[in-house]
Amino acid sequence: MRYTLRQLEVFLATAHFENITQAAESISLSQSAASEALKGLEKQFDIQLFDRIGKRLQLNELGRLLRPKAEALIERAHDLEDAFRQHKDIGALKVGATLSIGNYLAVNIMAEFMRLHPEAEVSLQVANTTTIANKISNFELDIGLVEGELHRPELDVIPWRDDELCVFCAPSHPLAKKSSLNDDDLLSAAWIMRESGSGTRQAFDWAMHGLLPELNISLELQHTEAIKRAVEAGLGIGCLSSITLEDAFKRGSLIRLEVPHRNFQRQFYFIMHKDKFRSAGVDKWLELCQSSV
Known part of the structure; x- marks a missing residue:
């Protein structure tokens, strides 16, 4: 793709204000950055979208033709951004727990989590500490609740509660x-x-x-x-x-x-892979676990 959404935002803001300074302020850019973005868009396609009349930038015929297409694309981009935000709230959460924690603590925590977040998709795998750690290392689980201490360079090991x-x-x-x-x-x-x-x-x-x-x-x-x-x-x-x-x-x-x-x-621990994205669902799970202590 030879253009960016930011270039389209500059184009639309300039079409609205007919002034590059006001357009830049409206989308939180410096005047020079906005000007460069607009020039770059025109240069990439060897076109001119505005007639320059003094300090005013007035849409020309090509600019008027392309403006509604750009508006539609930006609107769809905002819709997609909103969809990303909505799914970011919880989404799917894959939890692993050792046998003692899984059978005596995690099931109740999971039930409360699903009551608070009925749209959540939560799965729970129960196994021993070594197995859970291996699954976290292989990105098969988002978060683990374990009993044993671990020393693996790829894992974050976070104390949870005493036992x-x-x-x-x-x-x-x-x-x-x-x-x-x-x-x-x-x-x-x-x-x-x-x-x-x-x-x-x-x-x-x-x-x-x-x-x-x-x-x-x-x-x-x-x-x-x-x-x-x-x-x-x-x-x-x-x-x-x-x-x-x-x-x-x-x-x-x-x-x-x-x-x-x-x-x-001893202590119970949370374990997560250092390189795995920490979603909002993981953060909410951690908060609920901490509040259950």
Whole structure:
């Protein structure tokens, strides 16, 4: 295309005011920039659109012929700009979340988001931290909500909210009678744990520094509910996010075990690709997540 919308705007403003200075002011350009734009348009097509009468620029016959076509094109361009703005408000949003966050936090956030923005198209994928990070890196997801810390140069990792892991067992388990556990207790137990690559397992491994090689990890499962059922059945003790255990603790089907000398504090994070455009939908999602804390 050999002309620009800005050149057409200058042409139309000049046709309206018949004065380049006033035309430039009306579209927030300097007089020299407007003059150059008009001269460039005429030079590109070897035409003259105005008769110059003193300081006035009066449309000539060719200018009068082309003016309605230019008006129509500019109007369509404004309509397209408005359409872009409307779709920019929300649009489609692809969210990824780790299992604990996805099953216990993200679904409720998504329901509230869709209530506030009924026109939004939101999808939620639930997987472990490594899988979500890979999908963000490959531009398959717009934003991720993860439990584990990540150090990837292509990702922005933004702290969201605090969390705590809890060690737990069935009420019938021998350790349920103890007021707190020491390292010998931790080494004596059979553990039912999340798989490697999950944020929960990463935080657990850090908390158990010094003991990890000697721990008896008897079973690794990919789903928190499966771990809870296995612990309820007396197969061992577990360690999961506190948000996944609240209902079980209230019912008494599981018992929290105190391990005061080990640090089970951690954070949840937002992750986004540094090079991906941050849409209005992503910003609104972040605002809603922050307000839910």
